[in-house]
Amino acid sequence: MSDALILLGPPGSGKGTQAVLLAERLGIPHISTGDILREHVAARTELGRRVEAIMSAGQLVPDELVNTIVEERLSRPDCEGGCILDGYPRTVAQAERLAEVLARRGLRPVIVNLAVDYNVIVTRITARRQCPVCGASYNLITNPPREDERCDRDGAALAARQDDSEEVVRRRLEAYERQTLPLIEYYRQIGVVFHDVPGDRGAPEQIAGRILELLGKG
Numbered sequence: 001m002s003d004a005l006i007l008l009g010p011p012g013s014g015k016g017t018q019a020v021l022l023a024e025r026l027g028i029p030h031i032s033t034g035d036i037l038r039e040h041v042a043a044r045t046e047l048g049r050r051v052e053a054i055m056s057a058g059q060l061v062p063d064e065l066v067n068t069i070v071e072e073r074l075s076r077p078d079c080e081g082g083c084i085l086d087g088y089p090r091t092v093a094q095a096e097r098l099a100e101v102l103a104r105r106g107l108r109p110v111i112v113n114l115a116v117d118y119n120v121i122v123t124r125i126t127a128r129r130q131c132p133v134c135g136a137s138y139n140l141i142t143n144p145p146r147e148d149e150r151c152d153r154d155g156a157a158l159a160a161r162q163d164d165s166e167e168v169v170r171r172r173l174e175a176y177e178r179q180t181l182p183l184i185e186y187y188r189q190i191g192v193v194f195h196d197v198p199g200d201r202g203a204p205e206q207i208a209g210r211i212l213e214l215l216g217k218g
């Protein structure tokens with residue numbers, strides 16, 4: 001049975017960075033609902049137009065929309081050997097739906113919960129940059145690119161996300177506390193494999209190494 005790695009943690013805990021590193025090391029796809037939604041917004045699809053205002057306000061988009069996106073993505077053959085879910089599920093209703101989909105596909109949920117001090121988060125997020133071409137994440141303080149604000153892989157100029165302003169970050173943290181934090185209790189109660197990992201000790205590669213060790217793949 002293959003694993004569906006579910007990365008939990010507040011915005012700014014490093015889920016996206018870890019997902020990219022782990023996907024490379026494990027050779028399985030990285031599924032980020034945030035990235036998929038942002039692609040829809042950039043391409044101005046019908047879905048993108050529906051979610052744009054919600055996302056830039058730092059709120060969660062309706063469960064039904066993300067559930068459909070993830071269900072479709074998990075039905076593709078590249079997920080048969082496992083996958084990494086980043087930013088999904090974010091509500092208990094999404095987690096309940098995901099449990100059904102994973103069971104049907106023969107994937108075992110494995111939780112990695114990244115814990116990061118809230119004081120660190122705002123500083124981290126406002127220094128965050130992403131490559132608009134390949135999606136690689138950087139942080140000007142903790143994980144800077146080799147060349148000033150340019151992607152190490154393809155040299156593209158890095159950009160900050162629209163919802164990474166301090167005020168919106170505060171609202172995203174509120175949404176996390178209210179809607180996503182209850183997930184930790186949900187997963188502990190249903191008794192799945194659950195790993196707690198400090199997300200603010202060490203460089204991203206060290207944290208990824210620690211996660212791989214916990215998964216028995218170090």
Ligand code: ADP
Pocket residue numbers: 010011012015033034035037054055058059060061062063066086087088089090091094163172
């Ligand atoms: P972060 O984890 O740093 O907040 P993401 O890139 O995962 O950022 O998500 C950005 C935004 O996309 C969220 O604030 C929310 O509006 C929307 N979003 C992403 N995933 C979900 C989800 N599973 N459910 C609802 N909304 C989501």
